[in-house]
Amino acid sequence: MPSTLLDIRHLTVVYAGEGRAPDLPVLDDLSFAVDEGAFVAILGPSGCGKSTLLRVLAGLLPPTRGQVWLAGRPVQGPQRQVGMVFQNANLLPWRTVLGNILLPLQVQGVPEAQARRRAYDMVRLVGLEGFEDTLPRDLSGGMAQRVALARALVHNPRLLLLDEPFANLDALTRESMWGELLRLWHTQRQTVLMVTHSITEALLLADRVLVLGPRPARLRLDLRVPLPRPRHEAMRFTPRFGHLAEEVRAALGLRRAPRPAPQPLPWDTIAG
Amino acid sequence: MAALPRTFPRLPAPSRRYEALSIAVGLALWWAVARLSGLPPFILPTPGQVLRRGWDALQSGLLLRHTWVTLQEVLVGLSLGVLLGAPLGYALAKSRRLERIFAPYIVASQAVPVVAIAPLLIIWFGPGMQSKVLITVLITFFPLLMNTLVGVRSVPEEMYHLLCSLGARRWQVLRYLEIPAALPMFFSGLRIAATLSVVGAVVGEFIAAREGLGLLINEARGRYDTALVFVGVLTLMVLALGLYAAVRYAEKRLLTWQRRNGQAVVTGPGPRASSFVKEATP
Ligand SMILES: Nc1ncnc2c1ncn2[C@@H]1O[C@H](COP(=O)(O)OP(=O)(O)OP(=O)(O)O)[C@@H](O)[C@H]1O
Ligand SMILES: [Mg+2]
Numbered sequence: 051m052p053s054t055l056l057d058i059r060h061l062t063v064v065y066a067g068e069g070r071a072p073d074l075p076v077l078d079d080l081s082f083a084v085d086e087g088a089f090v091a092i093l094g095p096s097g098c099g100k101s102t103l104l105r106v107l108a109g110l111l112p113p114t115r116g117q118v119w120l121a122g123r124p125v126q127g128p129q130r131q132v133g134m135v136f137q138n139a140n141l142l143p144w145r146t147v148l149g150n151i152l153l154p155l156q157v158q159g160v161p162e163a164q165a166r167r168r169a170y171d172m173v174r175l176v177g178l179e180g181f182e183d184t185l186p187r188d189l190s191g192g193m194a195q196r197v198a199l200a201r202a203l204v205h206n207p208r209l210l211l212l213d214e215p216f217a218n219l220d221a222l223t224r225e226s227m228w229g230e231l232l233r234l235w236h237t238q239r240q241t242v243l244m245v246t247h248s249i250t251e252a253l254l255l256a257d258r259v260l261v262l263g264p265r266p267a268r269l270r271l272d273l274r275v276p277l278p279r280p281r282h283e284a285m286r287f288t289p290r291f292g293h294l295a296e297e298v299r300a301a302l303g304l305r306r307a308p309r310p311a312p313q314p315l316p317w318d319t320i321a322g
Numbered sequence: 323m324a325a326l327p328r329t330f331p332r333l334p335a336p337s338r339r340y341e342a343l344s345i346a347v348g349l350a351l352w353w354a355v356a357r358l359s360g361l362p363p364f365i366l367p368t369p370g371q372v373l374r375r376g377w378d379a380l381q382s383g384l385l386l387r388h389t390w391v392t393l394q395e396v397l398v399g400l401s402l403g404v405l406l407g408a409p410l411g412y413a414l415a416k417s418r419r420l421e422r423i424f425a426p427y428i429v430a431s432q433a434v435p436v437v438a439i440a441p442l443l444i445i446w447f448g449p450g451m452q453s454k455v456l457i458t459v460l461i462t463f464f465p466l467l468m469n470t471l472v473g474v475r476s477v478p479e480e481m482y483h484l485l486c487s488l489g490a491r492r493w494q495v496l497r498y499l500e501i502p503a504a505l506p507m508f509f510s511g512l513r514i515a516a517t518l519s520v521v522g523a524v525v526g527e528f529i530a531a532r533e534g535l536g537l538l539i540n541e542a543r544g545r546y547d548t549a550l551v552f553v554g555v556l557t558l559m560v561l562a563l564g565l566y567a568a569v570r571y572a573e574k575r576l577l578t579w580q581r582r583n584g585q586a587v588v589t590g591p592g593p594r595a596s597s598f599v600k601e602a603t604p
Binding site for chain 2 (some may be wrong): 129130132136145154156187243
């Protein structure tokens with residue numbers, strides 16, 4: 051039995067309105083627990099409070115009510131056990147690839163030599179050898195996001211928080227990043243919480259998908275994804291995947307996709 | 323309809339030769355006007371007369387003595403301007419309340435021309451270096467303050483989130499985020515302040531001084547020694563240009579990460595990286 055790493059109890063967040071603006075309730079009495087080593091995807095309509103949830107989990111924002119427990123302790127501020135990847139890579143433009151990956155270790159006061167060795171390991175792990183001294187402006191979107199992943203993992207956090215990490219990438223790069231992320235997850239064995247807008251991405255990567263409702267967000271669906279691992283992209287064309295996707299779509303309040311009559315696909319005829 | 327060019331015309335790479343040529347043409351024009359117009363030297367001396375007067379002033383030690391005084395005023399004033407403007411700009415960037423408290427004084431200090439306040443400072447602090455330094459501080463600290471303020475305010479919130487999520491302390495946020503992020507804006511303020519600092523010192527010296535290039539120019543004018551006036555003005559120009567060049571140099575050295583316009587900077591796999599890997603993995 052895996053132990054519980056993250057326990058969220060009756061979490062409520064209300065942004066206080068400035069001046070005459072009314073208070074904005076964002077998260078409403080949210081409770082769920084995440085096992086150590088799990089990969090959880092979070093889906094929800096835009097503006098429902100997904101980024102807010104991650105900010106609370108990272109200790110950047112105190113909850114209005116309720117608590118967050120991480121590894122048996124209440125979260126009361128930023129944690130070394132947490133790594134975070136933001137929607138845009140959010141790299142410091144004046145630091146090279148290596149410098150950006152070094153940042154968490156420098157902040158935590160890891161001795162220089164040791165920090166550099168560790169950062170080089172991470173550079174290799176995300177496949178950026180030879181680009182250590184490159185500045186962010188000269189990286190492609192995919193490379194920048196890999197640097198962001200390396201930076202989030204360099205201090206070996208137990209919990210990895212990803213806020214729409216691949217939203218700004220083109221479709222092809224995004225698919226290759228899925229493989230990249232799964233590979234990292236297999237080698238590093240972090241617990242991952244990933245916010246995404248893509249049902250496919252959620253189902254292909256995660257063990258479990260949480261769907262939040264519109265603001266103030268409550269839990270709409272807590273779905274286990276029983277697809278076998280290792281996952282591969284072709285799985286999204288299986289009927290099982292289709293059923294899971296339907297369930298998520300329903301929870302998001304999207305209309306049921308019309309099901310076309312089964313027809314032979316062009317390549318079937320050619321190959322056949 | 324005119325045919326479109328097959329490629330966009332490229333601006334030719336600027337060459338140093340054009341600058342030299344431009345200066346040469348300017349000098350030639352000056353010489354021609356001074357010679358051919360028949361104006362007496364106390365109205366318009368020729369370049370040659372100015373050069374000779376400059377050489378004399380240099381040999382007698384007169385020029386160096388006055389230049390040294392002005393340079394000191396400029397450097398001390400500019401340094402104090404930085405020491406005052408940058409931290410205050412940072413403080414105001416971090417606190418709207420402080421901004422409110424200081425805003426009236428800052429705006430007022432800029433609305434009044436320095437030339438108008440300068441006599442007051444000379445009454446209070448005397449005709450020595452002190453008053454000139456103060457005028458220079460007054461004139462340089464505003465662009466430094468404003469640029470630092472805007473630079474610090476422009477740090478994206480997400481980057482603060484990043485540093486906070488790592489558990490960074492205040493000084494670490496300052497060191498790893500705010501200073502590097504605000505540096506480009508600070509430097510554009512420093513460039514402005516560097517040229518203004520020379521103006522500040524000379525304005526003070528014009529009103530009352532015992533030494534300095536402003537005094538030299540003022541006295542030479544009184545004696546109709548127009549060639550010496552030219553020498554003083556040209557020295558000020560060299561001073562301002564030198565200061566500006568020094569700031570630009572420091573800026574280029576410190577801000578290599580900023581892309582210079584239109585200049586492709588080759589980076590990527592480099593020898594430094596690979597050699598380190600070899601060192602790190604025996
Ligand atoms: N610092 C803040 N102060 C006040 N309101 C905020 C703040 N941050 C976010 N909000 C509001 O809270 C709501 C939820 O924001 P949040 O960024 O968590 O949404 P999200 O689910 O991540 O949206 P998206 O999918 O578009 O990224 C939004 O309506 C937003 O305007
Ligand atoms: Mg968001």
